[in-house]
Amino acid sequence: MIWGMTLLATACTSHRNVSSQSPVYLDESKSIEERVEDALSRMTLEEKIDMTHAQSKFSSPGVPRLGIPEIWCTDGPHGIRPEVFWDEWDQAGWTNDSCTAYPALTGLAATWNKDLSHLYGHSIGEEARYRKKSVLLGPGVNICRTPLNGRNFEYMGEDPYLASTLVVPYIQGVQENGVAACVKHFALNNAESNRHTTNIHIDDRTLHEIYLPAFKAAVQEGQAWAIMGSYNLYRHIWCSHNPYLLNDILKKDWGFDGVVISDWGAVHDTDEAVKNGLDLEYGSWTNGLTMGKTNAYDNYFLADPYREGIRSGKYGTEELDEKCRRILRLIFRTEMAPDRPFGRFTCPEHYEAARKIGTESIVLLKNEDILPIAVEKAKQILVVGENAIKMMSVGGGSSSLKVEHEISPLEGIRTRFGQSSEIIFERGYDSHTNEGYNGVSAGKEADETRSAAELFNDAIKAAKKADYVIYVGGLNKAAHQDCEDTDRLSYELPYGQNELIEALAAVNKNLIVVNISGNPVAMPWADHVPAIVQSWYLGSEAGTCLAAILSGDENPSGKLPFTYPVQYSDGPLKEAAQYPGVLEGKTGGVEAYDEPIHEMYYSEGIFVGYRWYEKQAIKPQFAFGHGLSYTRFELNDIHLDRTSIRNNESLKVTATLTNVGERAGAEVVQLYIQDEESSVERPLKELKGFTKVFLEPGESQDIEFSIDIESLRFYDATTQQWVAEPGEFAIHLGTSSDKILQTAKFSLR
Numbered sequence: 001m002i003w004g005m006t007l008l009a010t011a012c013t014s015h016r017n018v019s020s021q022s023p024v025y026l027d028e029s030k031s032i033e034e035r036v037e038d039a040l041s042r043m044t045l046e047e048k049i050d051m052t053h054a055q056s057k058f059s060s061p062g063v064p065r066l067g068i069p070e071i072w073c074t075d076g077p078h079g080i081r082p083e084v085f086w087d088e089w090d091q092a093g094w095t096n097d098s099c100t101a102y103p104a105l106t107g108l109a110a111t112w113n114k115d116l117s118h119l120y121g122h123s124i125g126e127e128a129r130y131r132k133k134s135v136l137l138g139p140g141v142n143i144c145r146t147p148l149n150g151r152n153f154e155y156m157g158e159d160p161y162l163a164s165t166l167v168v169p170y171i172q173g174v175q176e177n178g179v180a181a182c183v184k185h186f187a188l189n190n191a192e193s194n195r196h197t198t199n200i201h202i203d204d205r206t207l208h209e210i211y212l213p214a215f216k217a218a219v220q221e222g223q224a225w226a227i228m229g230s231y232n233l234y235r236h237i238w239c240s241h242n243p244y245l246l247n248d249i250l251k252k253d254w255g256f257d258g259v260v261i262s263d264w265g266a267v268h269d270t271d272e273a274v275k276n277g278l279d280l281e282y283g284s285w286t287n288g289l290t291m292g293k294t295n296a297y298d299n300y301f302l303a304d305p306y307r308e309g310i311r312s313g314k315y316g317t318e319e320l321d322e323k324c325r326r327i328l329r330l331i332f333r334t335e336m337a338p339d340r341p342f343g344r345f346t347c348p349e350h351y352e353a354a355r356k357i358g359t360e361s362i363v364l365l366k367n368e369d370i371l372p373i374a375v376e377k378a379k380q381i382l383v384v385g386e387n388a389i390k391m392m393s394v395g396g397g398s399s400s401l402k403v404e405h406e407i408s409p410l411e412g413i414r415t416r417f418g419q420s421s422e423i424i425f426e427r428g429y430d431s432h433t434n435e436g437y438n439g440v441s442a443g444k445e446a447d448e449t450r451s452a453a454e455l456f457n458d459a460i461k462a463a464k465k466a467d468y469v470i471y472v473g474g475l476n477k478a479a480h481q482d483c484e485d486t487d488r489l490s491y492e493l494p495y496g497q498n499e500l501i502e503a504l505a506a507v508n509k510n511l512i513v514v515n516i517s518g519n520p521v522a523m524p525w526a527d528h529v530p531a532i533v534q535s536w537y538l539g540s541e542a543g544t545c546l547a548a549i550l551s552g553d554e555n556p557s558g559k560l561p562f563t564y565p566v567q568y569s570d571g572p573l574k575e576a577a578q579y580p581g582v583l584e585g586k587t588g589g590v591e592a593y594d595e596p597i598h599e600m601y602y603s604e605g606i607f608v609g610y611r612w613y614e615k616q617a618i619k620p621q622f623a624f625g626h627g628l629s630y631t632r633f634e635l636n637d638i639h640l641d642r643t644s645i646r647n648n649e650s651l652k653v654t655a656t657l658t659n660v661g662e663r664a665g666a667e668v669v670q671l672y673i674q675d676e677e678s679s680v681e682r683p684l685k686e687l688k689g690f691t692k693v694f695l696e697p698g699e700s701q702d703i704e705f706s707i708d709i710e711s712l713r714f715y716d717a718t719t720q721q722w723v724a725e726p727g728e729f730a731i732h733l734g735t736s737s738d739k740i741l742q743t744a745k746f747s748l749r
């Protein structure tokens with residue numbers, strides 16, 4: 001301690017020497033880099049060490065002596081998490097922290113709309129700012145590798161191009177508010193079961209082509225100011241202090257200048273934490289969700305053990321300065337940024353943003369002329385299903401919210417149709433789950449007294465008399481559903497819903513099934529029901545969005561961000577070694593965490609999602625990119641501005657989209673590229689462009705894409721380079737991966 005005090009005294013003296021003028025680090029006219037270097041030069045060793053690890057569950061110190069503020073983080077990614085106690089996960093019980101809930105990120109991905117991604121980021125960023133947060137823990141961009149991953153609802157689907165394109169405007173929108181986006185979870189965190197003890201085996205080509213692009217876009221195009229290291233291991237080193245991912249790829253190759261923040265409790269070793277690219281340690285001695293250890297902060301790997309290591313000469317201060325530089329840079333970009341807006345909270349504009357995004361995210365999967373609901377024929381509408389009455393913004397782990405309001409599907413349907421129709425509700429099944437989290441209830445958990453058979457029979461009885469039956473079921477946010485820390489146990493719908501849907505279909509031909517989930521689910525009844533709607537966890541305006549689509553007030557325009565296989569066994573993950581991993585005798589190997597490690601092999605390689613189903617010629621239930629509309633579109637006149645290009649040239653692709661139906665609506669034109677001759681196996685086609693176009697009835701619009709060499713390349717693992725090989729390529733334009741309407745060819749010389 002005496003040693004620390006001496007240093008402090010020295011720093012104070014030097015501070016006094018410059019105090020006649022305004023110090024550079026406080027001078028807003030100076031560049032951030034100048035301010036960072038100046039602040040760093042004034043900090044003591046103690047202050048630097050303090051800065052690299054948490055002081056509470058969600059905050060880490062600034063430099064009080066210099067007036068440099070603390071960093072405050074918040075989850076993320078769908079709304080601003082309620083405040084918790086300083087040292088605990090328990091909710092602090094504030095009465096002014098109920099936020100706006102935005103649709104879960106799968107929903108945002110299903111909009112295929114960059115403008116809405118920006119609106120989302122900007123709005124949630126405003127809420128984070130109003131709540132005085134420096135870092136928003138989101139967005140998440142881990143690729144959907146298996147529909148069993150409990151956390152897919154927090155991510156942006158199965159395709160690297162889609163996720164890359166949509167993550168960028170989200171980040172920009174957040175950061176316009178002087179709040180850092182923290183992109184998560186870097187990397188290879190594609191399953192939740194054993195997430196702290198799974199080591200990923202993956203070839204370099206798959207890593208670079210499938211699992212890294214969205215993070216790379218977040219860093220290079222989105223200019224994200226923070227990134228979160230994941231819980232799992234890669235090459236037998238935990239990802240939150242993994243030198244390949246953090247030092248080599250993220251910082252060196254991609255030029256990331258922001259802060260690497262550990263996931264909560266993802267740090268296990270001081271030596272690795274010092275050297276391998278981690279900047280800021282959070283949540284040690286917790287499992288990230290529930291377990292807490294009061295006042296453990298001095299024991300953090302980057303706290304006392306780091307200080308001791310420097311004192312004993314084991315470590316120099318070069319790494320420490322580099323960590324602090326990055327943390328200071330984040331503080332100057334956020335807390336100490338000039339002219340930062342003040343933010344807004346739960347304002348009408350934010351509800352409107354949630355409504356707009358939610359409505360555009362809903363995917364009409366199937367419609368045999370039953371939707372939109374004809375109000376004149378709907379004297380009585382029966383709503384069946386537990387998800388019609390639940391608060392779906394609650395549960396699921398760290399993204400669980402406390403909202404100011406959430407309109408349930410039943411409320412939305414009542415408001416929209418209640419004037420003209422009698423609305424009846426039957427629960428149909430009882431999940432007996434309690435997604436309530438941290439003092440916030442998902443509602444309606446415990447007040448059902450009927451037996452399962454009674455619930456089932458009551459629903460069927462009511463269905464016989466109703467003009468329409470709207471079934472609102474799916475998954476929920478309980479453990480082993482769409483929920484952090486656990487994976488789903490099966491691809492099927494839970495709680496006997498398949499039987500219930502079949503029975504409803506047998507007694508009422510006007511059955512509309514609304515599936516609410518953050519993952520694909522099996523739909524064995526798909527041929528027996530006339531309409532299927534995919535909704536997501538839509539947040540505050542959920543019911544309003546759904547009712548607008550069912551009534552036709554809004555025309556559906558969402559597209560699936562992942563494939564719905566008919567059955568799980570159609571997918572690429574066949575062996576336990578692929579998923580959920582196998583024990584091969586290795587352990588964590590560090591003193592603090594010597595648990596048995598599960599080895600998980602991504603041996604399906606690049607064949608993830610539609611890349612797999614197309615290669616195997618397996619017809620899915622619903623393909624990637626699928627989604628219907630209440631109007632009809634035609635796509636014509638594909639034209640390439642040239643038939644061959646060289647390496648440094650780009651190609652212009654044009655076509656004409658026409659709304660040939662009777663309603664205004666939007667279509668997403670998707671551009672896929674096929675490499676027809678290649679020295680390595682390539683997917684049949686890959687998404688490389690899309691555009692969402694709104695058209696009035698009868699209206700046409702020319703659409704244009706620019707294709708450059710980047711869209712033609714694969715990652716050559718032997719040379720570690722991206723390569724585009726000369727030869728023939730095809731461009732496919734369509735409205736779904738399985739609905740290609742126009743094709744044209746060109747060659748690369």
Ligand code: BGC
Pocket residue numbers: 075076137184263264287288289398
């Ligand atoms: C999650 C992160 C989250 C953090 C803080 C962890 O369990 O994996 O996504 O941001 O907790 O709540």
